Amino acid sequence: MDIAVFGTGYLGVTHAACMAELGHEVIGVDVDPAKIAQLQKGEAPLYEPGLADLLRKHTASGRLRFTCSYELAARADVHFIAVGTPQRADSAAADLTQVNAVIETLGPLLTRPAVVLGKSTVPVGTAVQVAARLRELAPSADIGFGWNPEFLREGTAVEDTLRPDRIVLGAAAADRSRVKSVAREVYAQSLADGTPLVTTDLATAELTKVAANSFLATKISFINSVAEVCDAVDADVTVLADAIGYDNRIGRRFLNAGLGFGGACLPKDVRAFRARAEELGATAAADLLSGVDEINARQRTRVATMALDACSGIDSPRAAVLGLTFKPDSDDVRDSPALDVAARLADAGVEVQAWDPHGMDNAEKRHPELRYCDSPLAACKGADVVLVMTEWAEIRDLTPEQLSEPVQQRVLIDARNCLDPDVWRDAGWTYRGIGRR
Known part of the structure; x- marks a missing residue:
């Protein structure tokens, strides 16, 4: 099919490249000429495993193109809205400026039959309003409209798009068929492979994405709250999580106590869902989500306090921060707990030496006051405390022997509970995890 994808951020560029991989003719659209110029050369604007290969492959073949021209993109048969919906500056609600801009620009150009599918994460009720506005603007009376939320995980986004665990499609009754x-034609390969297609109304489709993210965030905040109890009674939250995770009603995934969740999706989705629930008078949901967000924020304070306690009484303390992205296999530092804690330590007068395999360029743009090092060993040189902040394989594979020589003090804070405490303690290190004995 001829597909247009509006927005070439994390979601849009991944979706466009994967649609080309599935055999479609795809054009990606963005208002940023510099980004479009980079994409036209087949260069990835972000780090995501497998994405760069797809961009090079399909820009070279001509199946994937990029442009700033809405007029050129309006000729497509299917239009995906994949722009960002960040948190508003004045509230917890989602900012729909980019979504509305796409509709206002694209609508008047739709002179032939087409289907428009939203992928951006939006507050429930948005799709009805967007569909109505689109049809006011479009010269063609034959415009189908639906909402097709994304469920991508940074680090596995290409795989999640090519082989999703479900496809959700919302539409009004008149549009549904x-x-x-x-959608069956767009996702023919995935459906042939057995991926379930869930068809529903617009509101349910919108809610599916924010409900999924909020549930995952709730699991993380729950286990972090239990970790606080474990610290108080000298229990081990990792063993506890293993024990309850065997219950298939609970499951082990996302029951990892630590620094908490971050990134461009979970925090803002939780807050936007809470804000929308408050508008709708759904106080139970709003109160629950408020607690989830507060527990998550408290984890950052706990880890920063642990690090400052380790540096207590030391003149000109130095901390090694290993990992800056909000999760491994990504260069994304947006609302990164790791970077947030590093900045707090620097504000408190600690000299922070930081390292990350892919996130340092983005981190330095936000926090140039930190010292960025070219290796984990360089970051640990003279450190009074070492903080493991992102569970990159390169960090998990470090040994106590490797770090013992460069550090000033053998003090380790494992903010992701990804290391073996016994190994580090047996090597003479003071080990501190989150909710671990």
């Missing part, structure tokens, strides 16, 4: 038919 047509939109479903188009």
